[in-house]
Each structure stands twice: as structure tokens, then as C-alpha cells.
Amino acid sequence: MIFTDALVRGRRVSGLKGAFTAEAAIERLLAGTSLGYERSRSGALMIVARSAATPPVRTASKGERSSPPPAEIAEEEVRPPVAVEPVVITALKRPQTAQASTTSLTAIRGDLLDRQTGRGLSDILPMAPGVQFNAIAPGVSSAAIRGITTSSGVSRGQGVVGYFIDETPLTDPYLATGAIEIDPFDLENITILRGPQTTLYGASAFGGAINFQTRKPDLAQREARLQLSAARVDGGAGSGTARAMVNLPVVGDVLALRATYNYRRDGGFVDNVSVGKNSNTLLTRSGRLQLAWVPTASTWVSLMWLTQSQDTADLGYEEEDPLSVKNSPFPEAVDLRTQLALLRVDQNTRWGTLTLQASRRDKKRFVGGSFQRAQDGAIVDESAENYGSRGDAVEIRLASPADRRLSFLLGAVYDQTRVSVESVYTAAPRSARPAAKLLAAMSYGYEARVGTLFAEAGYQLAPHWRIEVGGRLFRLTESDLAGVDIVTDRHSADFDMKGFTPKVTVSWRPDDRRLVYATLSKGARYGGLNIDLSGGPATTFQPDTLWNAEIGVKLASADRRISLDAAVFGILWRDVQVRLAAPGVGYVTNLKQADSYGFEGALSWAPAPNLAVQANLTYLDAELDLEPGLTPRDLVLPGAAKWRLSETVAYRWADLPLQPTLTLSHRFASRAPSNLGATPAENGYHVFNGRLTLRHGSTEFSLFVNNITDARGVTLSSGPQRFVEPPRTIGVAFDRAF
Numbered sequence: 210m211i212f213t214d215a216l217v218r219g220r221r222v223s224g225l226k227g228a229f230t231a232e233a234a235i236e237r238l239l240a241g242t243s244l245g246y247e248r249s250r251s252g253a254l255m256i257v258a259r260s261a262a263t264p265p266v267r268t269a270s271k272g273e274r275s276s277p278p279p280a281e282i283a284e285e286e287v288r289p290p291v292a293v294e295p296v297v298i299t300a301l302k303r304p305q306t307a308q309a310s311t312t313s314l315t316a317i318r319g320d321l322l323d324r325q326t327g328r329g330l331s332d333i334l335p336m337a338p339g340v341q342f343n344a345i346a347p348g349v350s351s352a353a354i355r356g357i358t359t360s361s362g363v364s365r366g367q368g369v370v371g372y373f374i375d376e377t378p379l380t381d382p383y384l385a386t387g388a389i390e391i392d393p394f395d396l397e398n399i400t401i402l403r404g405p406q407t408t409l410y411g412a413s414a415f416g417g418a419i420n421f422q423t424r425k426p427d428l429a430q431r432e433a434r435l436q437l438s439a440a441r442v443d444g445g446a447g448s449g450t451a452r453a454m455v456n457l458p459v460v461g462d463v464l465a466l467r468a469t470y471n472y473r474r475d476g477g478f479v480d481n482v483s484v485g486k487n488s489n490t491l492l493t494r495s496g497r498l499q500l501a502w503v504p505t506a507s508t509w510v511s512l513m514w515l516t517q518s519q520d521t522a523d524l525g526y527e528e529e530d531p532l533s534v535k536n537s538p539f540p541e542a543v544d545l546r547t548q549l550a551l552l553r554v555d556q557n558t559r560w561g562t563l564t565l566q567a568s569r570r571d572k573k574r575f576v577g578g579s580f581q582r583a584q585d586g587a588i589v590d591e592s593a594e595n596y597g598s599r600g601d602a603v604e605i606r607l608a609s610p611a612d613r614r615l616s617f618l619l620g621a622v623y624d625q626t627r628v629s630v631e632s633v634y635t636a637a638p639r640s641a642r643p644a645a646k647l648l649a650a651m652s653y654g655y656e657a658r659v660g661t662l663f664a665e666a667g668y669q670l671a672p673h674w675r676i677e678v679g680g681r682l683f684r685l686t687e688s689d690l691a692g693v694d695i696v697t698d699r700h701s702a703d704f705d706m707k708g709f710t711p712k713v714t715v716s717w718r719p720d721d722r723r724l725v726y727a728t729l730s731k732g733a734r735y736g737g738l739n740i741d742l743s744g745g746p747a748t749t750f751q752p753d754t755l756w757n758a759e760i761g762v763k764l765a766s767a768d769r770r771i772s773l774d775a776a777v778f779g780i781l782w783r784d785v786q787v788r789l790a791a792p793g794v795g796y797v798t799n800l801k802q803a804d805s806y807g808f809e810g811a812l813s814w815a816p817a818p819n820l821a822v823q824a825n826l827t828y829l830d831a832e833l834d835l836e837p838g839l840t841p842r843d844l845v846l847p848g849a850a851k852w853r854l855s856e857t858v859a860y861r862w863a864d865l866p867l868q869p870t871l872t873l874s875h876r877f878a879s880r881a882p883s884n885l886g887a888t889p890a891e892n893g894y895h896v897f898n899g900r901l902t903l904r905h906g907s908t909e910f911s912l913f914v915n916n917i918t919d920a921r922g923v924t925l926s927s928g929p930q931r932f933v934e935p936p937r938t939i940g941v942a943f944d945r946a947f
Contacts, residue, residue: 300400300420302376302409302618303562303608311677311716311726313339313403313761313776315811319424322393323436324900324911324944328475328491328935329390331924332915334419335876336855338809338825339403341848343883343925345932346491347390347519348545348574354403354417355780356805356831356849357755359787361883361925367734371406371413374421374515377551377568380413381598381626381657389547389572392471392495392517394436394452397422403809404757404778405732407710408679411622411661415734415755425511426465426501432456433947440940443919445478446487448940467499478936479525482536489525494518507557515549526930535930539577546573561609561617570600593633600626616667618679622660629654655738658686665712673719680711685735706752708733724763731756734786739796750797755782775810785833787885803846805831819861827853833885848891848925850881867903874898883926894922896934907946914939 235256296307296316307316315337325333331344334352342352343361351361352370372379372389379389393399399421406414436452450473458465472494477487495517502510524541527534553566574596606620631652665679684707710733716726736752761776782803789798807829814822831849855876862869880893897920900913919937926932 296398298398298400298420299376299422300373300402300418302564302606302620303611305611307400308763308765308772308774309611309721309724311675311714311724311728311761313728313759313774313778313809315340315401315403315774317399317401319393319395319397319422322396322399324902324909324942325393329393329493333393333399334401335853335878336825336857336874337401338811338827338853339807339829340401340417341850341853341878343848345925346521346524346543347493348521348543349576350390352419353848354401355757355778355807356829356846357416357780357782358847359785359803359833359885361847361927367412367415367737369416369734371410371415371418372421373410373418374549375423375513375551375553375566376420377549377566377570378410378413378600378602378624379547379549379570381572381600381628390519391421391515392452392473392493394471395424395434395454395467395469395497397424403776404728404759404780405710405730405755407732408663408665408681408712408730411624411659411681411683412685412732412734415732423497423499423513424467426458426467426499427456428458428462428465428501428503430456431458435945435947436943438940438942440476440913440938442476442478442938443936445936446476446490447474448476448938449474463503465501467501469495469497471495477522477525479523479527480534481523481540482534483538484523484540488523488535488540490522492518492520492522509555511551511553511555513549513551513553515547515551517545517547519545519547526932528929528931537578542575542577544573544575547571558607561607563605563607565603565605567603568601570598570602572596572598595631596628597630598626598628600624611667614669618663618665620663622663624657624659626657627654628657655687658688660684673717675716675718677714677716678712680709682709683707683733687737702738704736704738704749706736708752722765722767725761727758727760729756729758736786737797748796750786751784751799753782753784753786753799755780770815772813773810775808777808778806780805787833801834803831803833805829805846805849807831819863821857821859823857825853825855829853844885845882847884848881850878850891850893852879853877867905870902870904872900872902878922890923890926890931892923894920894934896920896922909942909944911942911944912940913942 296318297304298307298310298314298316300314300316301310301312307314317333317337322333328344329347330352331342331350334340334342339355340352341354341356342350344350351358351368354370358369368380374391379391399419402414402418402420404417406418410418432454433456434452434454436450438448438450440448442448450471452469452471452473454467454469456465456467473492475491475493477490479489480486481488495515497516498514500512504510521543522540523537524543525535528536548571549568551566551568553564556563574594576594576596578592602622602624604620604622606618608618609616629652661681661683663679663681665677667675667677669675685705687704710731712728712730714726714728716724718724732755734753736750739748739750757778757780759776759778761774763772763774765772782805783801784799785801785803786797787800789796807827810826812822812824814824816822829849829851831846832843833846834843853876855874857872857874859870859872861871875895875897877895878891878893881891882888883890895918897917898913898915899917900911902909902911904910915938916934916936920934921936922934923931924934
């Protein structure tokens with residue numbers, strides 16, 4: 210629920226006792242006052258002043274999308290995909306609006322995620338300031354925020370960005386599987402937190418965090434939704450999606466069920482000479498089941514089960530000048546399976562909300578490929594890697610409302626993760642068994658246990674000044690790490706570390722439209738073990754740390770038609786973990802330090818009724834500092850483009866039949882290297898997308914074109930292998946609410 214202090218100051222209403230829907234409770238509380246409420250597109254209830262100039266808000270009938278007056282369309286229906294407010298987020302572990310938070314973040318609204326017609330996170334994340342996404346395939350792709358990464362892919366050691374769903378970890382503490390790309394259908398929002406978030410989320414959020422916030426079951430109303438789409442890539446294969454959602458109140462205002470299903474096929478566009486045409490097809494299937502139980506007015510119990518499979522038939526890189534051509538003897542498949550079970554209890558108390566959540570996550574990844582034997586480069590053999598992890602996490606926390614003069618957040622987390630990796634190398638395709646000859650096999654695994662205590666406290670120093678301090682105390686223990694090679698050598702080792710990561714923020718907020726804040730925060734990432742699978746002793750690599758300093762502003766005009774969110778930051782990264790290669794083995798070591806400085810800005814503007822503009826700008830200077838005497842002295846961090854720019858313009862012809870809406874978007878990234886010390890291969894390119902939507906009641910029909918100019922920008926490269934933007938894609942989409 211959103212309201213301003215000035216609007217409710219001095220007003221008192223009688224309390225309520227019993228179980229009510231949110232709308233019924235607010236109507237009873239506001240009865241007889243001059244106040245009313247509106248529901249934003251993100252689902253937030255906003256308390257507003259009623260006057261003759263403000264017509265009542267009509268509640269949409271079942272299955273119908275509510276239609277705001279034309280003057281409100283620029284803020285409601287036509288708002289571009291990355292919004293500043295009034296998105297209500299929970300990524301900071303208590304509900305608050307994105308605009309009110311003293312954190313640099315971007316919240317992408319769920320209603321716009323529902324209309325996403327691209328290839329998942331690779332089209333969503335680059336539209337946010339400060340974010341780069343290295344799209345390879347689900348399970349081996351990676352994201353970086355503010356340039357904090359030393360690899361464009363997935364490497365040994367912990368990732369630099371943490372992935373969460375409803376504040377529950379999807380990320381392992383070591384040997385990360387890469388980006389977990391949750392399908393965006395029926396999400397409340399995706400929140401991207403920039404800068405280290407280790408106080409709230411631990412070491413996995415070293416450079417930032419991405420939280421997928423789900424839509425909760427509706428206790429009062431049945432609803433359903435169906436989405437269909439079909440598209441074709443220029444010179445490639447067809448694509449299609451089928452998505453469905455159903456919400457069923459089982460016991461009114463007490464028990465409800467919500468279920469979603471997604472089937473998506475992204476057609477291939479790369480021809481593998483040895484495998485076939487359009488070999489890089491991606492098939493995604495996912496389902497989510499949520500149960501909500503409200504036994505009392507102050508208790509909310511929820512269960513969620515999520516399952517998702519993502520099968521990439523062949524990695525989609527190019528090798529030769531004829532565009533979209535590669536040559537690998539065998540399909541380089543990547544298959545990722547993700548399952549999550551989550552139990553959560555929220556109990557309102559006189560001190561705040563007490564939350565208990567327990568989860569189990571299971572992930573399996575298969576990566577197939579080929580390699581050339583060192584003794585005879587002409588002989589090409591097949592390799593396969595199977596990765597499996599299971600993690601159990603329990604968290605308990607108590608959070609007061611964020612707007613109290615003295616606010617607090619106290620919590621404890623315990624996470625136990627078990628991981629196993631098996632690599633097999635054969636002298637012929639595994640499909641040719643029993644003729645296939647085993648060349649080598651190796652396996653290793655570990656069990657990591659992490660215990661943490663975290664806390665944040667805020668205090669109102671003066672009418673407009675506030676200070677917030679926080680920290681996280683953690684301890685990691687790794688054990689049972691072993692390696693087995695072709696001659697069955699075994700060895701194991703243990704690793705233990707502990708640390709503390711603080712955070713301090715000072716803010717000035719004269720009213721609900723202006724906020725200035727300054728933050729100093731520390732991030733820390735776990736160290737670990739390098740197992741020498743040839744039989745040598747294990748060696749360790751050390752933790753790395755970073756300090757992030759930033760000053761940010763969040764501003765909005767009186768009529769809310771202009772809003773600005775901007776920040777300048779500087780990051781000092783010490784003992785940088787870097788993956789290096791030696792004959793027959795890859796390992797992690799620590800280098801001296803890296804620096805990242807830059808600016809991020811997001812502007813939302815509704816210059817006229819039915820017209821909305823969004824623009825994002827990022828300037829980044831991120832470099833690794835090498836030891837004295839080495840040449841060159843500084844290396845640009847992988848993917849750290851100096852400039853990133855994105856804009857979205859949307860216009861709606863509200864007076865025409867079917868109310869056509871035209872949305873145009875553009876994004877640009879300047880040149881950048883894909884690997885440390887490499888020549889910039891990410892070649893600085895522009896991508897333009899367009900969408901025309903027609904609407905009748907609760908039905909929408911859209912025609913879309915992605916990559917209108919058919920730009921073949923290189924997004925990632927490694928030697929002769931280049932990953933590029935998907936070619937021009939033309940398609941249609943159907944969306945029906947019931």
C-alpha cells in the first residue's frame with residue numbers, strides 16, 4: 210500500500226478485526242473520509258485524495274483489463290518496459306516502492322514482462338542501466354553488473370551476480386551453473402539490484418542481485434490467462450510459445466491456488482556443417498504451482514513448487530565468414546534442469562513481520578562438446594560434463610516497516626549445498642558405443658555449509674535526514690572435495706573462511722518526490738580449492754573483496770510525469786579471482802586489483818497524453834590493474850563496454866477502434882573485449898525492436914519485429930567462435946485474460 214505522509218497526517222480511523230480482502234479492508238477504513246484508493250498496474254494499492262477532478266476508479270469485471278481515463282494512459286498502459294514507480298518490490302526483504310528505496314535498482318513490471326517476445330533475459334536485462342548479459346545458452350550464460358567480472362562465461366568459483374526467486378537463493382556458493390533464466394510469464398516484477406548486496410544476500414550477490422518476484426495467489430477472484438505466439442527468424446527456423454495461468458480461490462479469503470505453465474521454442478539460426486541447419490534450437494518448458502493459506506488476518510502461509518527444463522540442441526556460435534555457419538563434429542548440447550520447493554510463513558507482529566522460509570533447490574546440467582587430442586590434432590573426440598547440485602536453505606528474519614523513525618531488519622540464514630561434477634572424454638561419439646573408447650574420466654564434488662547473521666537498522670536523524678547501517682557476519686566450510694582421474698587417484702581437502710561485510714547509507718528526503726543518498730558498502734566472495742586431477746595436492750585461491758561507493762538521486766515531478774533515477778559510483782576490487790589455464794587443467798588464482806567507475810541514469814517522461822518515453826544511459830570504466838612491469842598495465846574487464854544506451858517510446862491512439870499502441874525500442878553497446886587481454890570483439894552495435902498492439906476488452910493481438918535492421922552484433926567471442934545477436938525476427942502474439 211502506497212501513500213504520502215502529507216496525505217494521511219493527522220487522520221485517524223477505527224481499526225478492523227477479522228479476515229478481509231485488501232480492497233474490502235481499505236474501503237472500510239476509508240469510509241467517511243475524503244480519501245480513496247487506486248490499484249496500480251503493478252498491483253499496489255495507492256491511497257489518493259478524491260475530488261471532482263478525480264473520477265472514481267471502476268473495478269474491472271472478471272476477465273477484463275481496467276481502462277484508465279485517457280489522461281492517465283501515459284502513466285498506466287503506455288509506460289515503457291523499465292519503470293521507476295509505483296512498482297512495489299520485495300527484493301530488499303520487505304515491501305516498499307522502488308522510488309522510496311535508498312538502493313540503486315531497476316524494477317521491470319510484470320505486465321510488461323508478460324508481453325516479452327524475445328529470448329528471455331538476453332532481451333530483458335540489457336534494457337536496464339549498468340547490466341551486461343553474456344548469452345551463450347541457459348546454464349552457461351552469465352550476467353555482470355557495473356563491469357564486475359573477469360569472465361564472459363561460467364568459470365570455476367562463485368559467480369558475481371546472485372539469482373533469487375521471492376528472495377530465495379537459486380545460486381550455489383561455488384561452481385555456479387550460470388544464469389538461472391526463470392521464464393518471465395506471470396511475475397510481479399524482476400528487480401535488479403546494482404552494487405554489492407552481500408548484507409542481505411551473502412557472497413553470491415558480490416556484484417549485484419537479480420530477484421524474480423512472483424505473483425501471489427488471489428484469495429478472492431478466479432482468473433485465467435492464455436498467451437500464444439509464433440515467429441520466424443530470417444534465414445532460420447520457426448519459434449513459438451504457449452503460456453497459461455489459472456488462479457482458483459478454494460476457500461474464499463482463506464485458501465487459493467495459482468498455477469502457470471510455459472512452453473517456448475526458440476528457433477535456431479546457425480548452420481552447423483557437420484550437424485545440420487538451424488542447429489541451435491532452444492526448447493524451454495516450465496511450470497509453477499503456488500498455494501496460499503491465510504488462517505488468520507495476520508498470518509500468510511505459502512507453498513511454491515517450480516520446475517523448468519531448458520534444452521539447447523547445439524551452441525549457437527559462428528566460426529566462418531559466411532554468417533551463421535559453424536563446424537563442430539558433434540552437437541555441443543547444453544541441457545539445464547531446475548527444480549525448487551519453497552515453504553514460507555509471514556506473521557505480522559507488533560514489532561514487524563516475522564518471516565520463515567525453507568527451500569530446496571535441485572539443478573542438473575549437461576554440456577556436450579568435442580576436442581582435439583594433443584598428440585594428433587587431426588583426431589577429434591567427444592566430451593561430456595554432467596553437473597548436479599542440491600541445496601537446502603533456511604532463513605528467519607524480522608522486519609519492521611521501512612518508514613518508521615527507527616526501523617530494523619534482523620535475520621539468520623543457513624545454507625548447505627552438495628555439488629558433483631563428472632567429465633568423460635571418449636575417442637568416438639558416445640552414440641557409437643560399444644565402439645567408443647574411454648580416454649579419460651574425472652569427477653569431483655564438494656559440500657559447502659554457510660551460516661550467516663545479518664542486520665540493518667535505520668534512524669531518522671532529523672525531519673529530512675536518515676542513516677541506515679547494516680552488516681552480515683558469515684562463515685563458510687567446504688569439505689569432502691575429491692578428484693578421480695583415469696588412474697583412480699583420489700585426494701580431498703577442506704577449506705574454511707569467515708568474514709563480515711558492512712554497509713552504511715545516509716539519505717536526504719524532503720518529500721516523497723525527492724531523494725538523495727550516499728552509500729558505502731563492501732562485498733566479499735568466498736575463496737576455495739583448486740583440485741589437481743592429475744594427482745597433485747590441492748591449492749587454494751583466496752577470497753576477493755570490493756568496496757562500492759555511490760551517490761544517487763531519485764526525483765519526480767509534482768504530476769509524476771517525469772522521474773529520474775541516477776547514480777555515480779566507484780568500486781575498488783582487491784585480490785581479484787581470475788581463471789587461468791595450464792596444460793590439462795584450469796584453475797583460479799588471485800590478481801592484485803581492479804577498478805570500476807561510472808554513471809547510471811534512467812529517465813521516464815510522459816510528455817503528452819498517450820505518449821511515454823524511457824531512456825537509460827550507462828558510462829563505465831572498468832579495468833584490471835596488473836603488476837608493475839607488465840604490458841599492458843591495465844586490461845579492460847570482459848564485456849565492460851564504455852557506453853550503453855537504451856530507449857523506449859510508446860504511443861497509444863486511445864480514440865481509435867482497438868486502441869492501437871505502437872512501441873519502439875533501441876539499445877546500443879560500444880566495443881568491449883570478451884576476455885581479459887583480448888582485442889575488443891564485441892563490436893559496438895545497435896538493435897531496434899518494434900511492436901504494434903491492438904486491444905479489445907480482455908484480448909490483445911500484437912505484431913512484433915525484433916532486430917529490425919538485422920544487425921549482426923557480436924555479443925561474445927572466444928578465439929574464432931562468435932556469438933551474435935539473433936537475426937531479424939517477425940512474429941505475432943495473442944493474449945487473452947479470462
